[in-house]
Amino acid sequence: MTTEALQIGNRTIKASELIPLLASYQMLPQLLRELIIDEAIAPIECTPQEVDQAKKQFYAEKHLTQEAEIQAWMAYHGLTASQLETITVRKLKLEKFKQATWGNKLESYFFQSKAKLDKVIYSLLRTQDVGITQELYFRIQAKEQTFAELAKEYSLGPEAQTGGLVGPVELNSLHPAMVQLLSSSQPNQVLPPTRIAEWFVILRLEKFIPAQLDEPMKARLLNELFETWVQEQRKQITSLRSEAGE
CATH class of the missing domain: 3.10.50.40 (Chitinase A; domain 3)
Structure with a gap:
């Protein structure tokens, strides 16, 4: 069993070095955020049609129109076809998670926040x-x-x-x-x-x-509620780690 994870020039990065490296580059908070999101969206189901649409939208956003461009993009990011599919569907799952969790709270949240908006x-x-x-x-x-x-x-x-x-x-x-x-x-x-x-x-x-609860405002408030939730999750995890003496 090898512990090597990555070869960069003459340097071999071992798996055991990755977490300290991420910490030194101040990337651990972002990793924690993505892991929190992964756990939250894991139960979310998507139809084949939704998955297909999500792929098309992802490729359009990245300006990937040819198969060769997709393959080159995958190689640049070190992704397998399976990982790429996970990435393309992830945004869709996240939006469905937001809607399912806070969609019915938007109106009351809007009226609470309206004076500021x-x-x-x-x-x-x-x-x-x-x-x-x-x-x-x-x-x-x-x-x-x-x-x-x-x-x-x-x-x-x-x-x-x-x-x-x-x-x-x-x-x-x-x-x-x-x-x-x-x-x-x-x-x-x-x-x-x-x-x-x-x-x-x-x-x-x-x-x-006056602020209006239109579609752009709904999207903004949905993201605000989601970001607040992510911050709360991060604080809980950080608190638990501190209590455990890590």
């Missing part, structure tokens, strides 16, 4: 001088100059390039103070200067865009 388009003008910001606010109120003109001239962030216009962006990507201000204002209402972190800002909500 809503989007806004807004105008922003920011400086680091409260006096200048106050003066600019008065100019906007008096209609001496437009918000866009003043943002281009005075705003100190990248929004100056767009006349202060930002978005659409999700509320969860903004500073909590900005979320509170924008969520409680009306479109086209110019808000008085406010201190946020190191900036003095003037804000104007342009448009509020």
Whole structure:
């Protein structure tokens, strides 16, 4: 029985060396993730039609149109035909697992998360001088100059390039103070200067865009629930290993 696993140039990698090597290359977390997924999707059944479709989709994604290209791809990755079939069906099984596990929870999860998923388009003008910001606010109120003109001239962030216009962006990507201000204002209402972190800002909500539970959103939320589950599984395994003294 040989313990050799891989020949790289003049170096022979033994099976016993693989785990330490994976650890030194910081690849063990990825390996653990894939093993968790394999165990989860093992019971998932696929019809022959689904398997055939999964293969076609996989080849299309990899731009493999000829048998010679498929064989070359397999050789490059060191795969057998059986291993390749496992890979092509794996994504299908994973999607079916996600749907079976969390598909009926998407609507409630969406409504729990909706406040963070809503989007806004807004105008922003920011400086680091409260006096200048106050003066600019008065100019906007008096209609001496437009918000866009003043943002281009005075705003100190990248929004100056767009006349202060930002978005659409999700509320969860903004500073909590900005979320509170924008969520409680009306479109086209110019808000008085406010201190946020190191900036003095003037804000104007342009448009509020409610999140919709459409197909892209369903796919996103399904992946969020799945990723949370994977992280929990990894923590449990890591905790058990720590308790075992490994």
